[in-house]
Amino acid sequence: MSLRKPHELHQRRFSRNLGVGLTLAAFIVIIFGLTVVKVSGTDFSLATQEVQN
């Protein structure tokens, strides 16, 4: 079964939607990267140890 033909609006706004999509993807990568850096940082390790003690 074929999908409906894309509305003309979607074609017209393709570049905008692509840009927004890529920006959101980049934002996810940044959040992930920041989380990795923060979790593996010394501050986070010390705070975790304090909670455990």
Next chain:
Amino acid sequence: MSDASINASTVRAKSQEDEASFGDFFALLKPRVMSLVVFTALVGLLAAPVPVHPFVGFCAILFIAIGGGASGALNMWWDADIDRVMKRTKKRPIPAGKVEEGEALAIGLALSGLSVIMLGLATNWFAGAFLAFTIFFYVVIYTMWLKRSTPQNIVIGGAAGAFPPVIGWVAATGSMSLEPWLMFALTFMWTPPHFWALALFMRSDYDDAGVPMLTVTHGRRATRWHILVYTALLALLAVGTAFSGIGGPIYLTVAVVLNALFLRGAWQISRRSEDDAEADDFKVERSFFKLSLLYLFLHFGAILVEALLKPYGLGGWS
């Protein structure tokens, strides 16, 4: 007729050319101004005596840039009426009919909130609060209040553009000291001669828009003298900075050469009559404006070089 069909027909009425592209929304963030923000904030971050994880540093600069861009979008939203009148700003996304004013407002507010929260989370809340204050200063104090009410608009409003190196420094250290404020002062004192030179050769633009630039309220002769006085004060500050914690022999050499050239340009501007300027199509004013761009870039570049050489025992006076 349903709401959906009304919206569809309204949207369909727009042609491909009228449709805003992603680039039009990006243009709301004033990318050229953003490049200055990125560079000065980066210098502030790297000149700070506390090392930052490269990825955290990248995120800090990114969110400072987004905050700067957000304030640019809010500025375009508020100033849409005068942007339509001025030749220099006529092609901006709102006056060009690409982006709605409400869209610019929404993007500006959303990115302001996002940048402040993310900078706070990535670095520290002092830096986040500083970024929030900078956005507030640029949008409310400069754009909404000073720009249309006083010829000192550029002088006081210039502070907004001078904050990024301070934010970069605070993002790295979480505290304040004299050095970031010297970088602030450098940009702050540089802004008036830079913009007044532009106002001299853009001539009727600010007049048409009713913006009380010094050229409009006090005349072009007074503006020429103001450029000279501010440039002289800037030269003292710029050369004096060489003997602070962020200066050094490389910075001193750059500062002495550039300030000599800048003072020479300001002196020439102050001596010129309007007839002289008209005769050569504001050649001196235009070259002074171009030099001002290089001036700030090279001063901050020299601070950066001094900071990058320090780990090897070469930067600074030690």
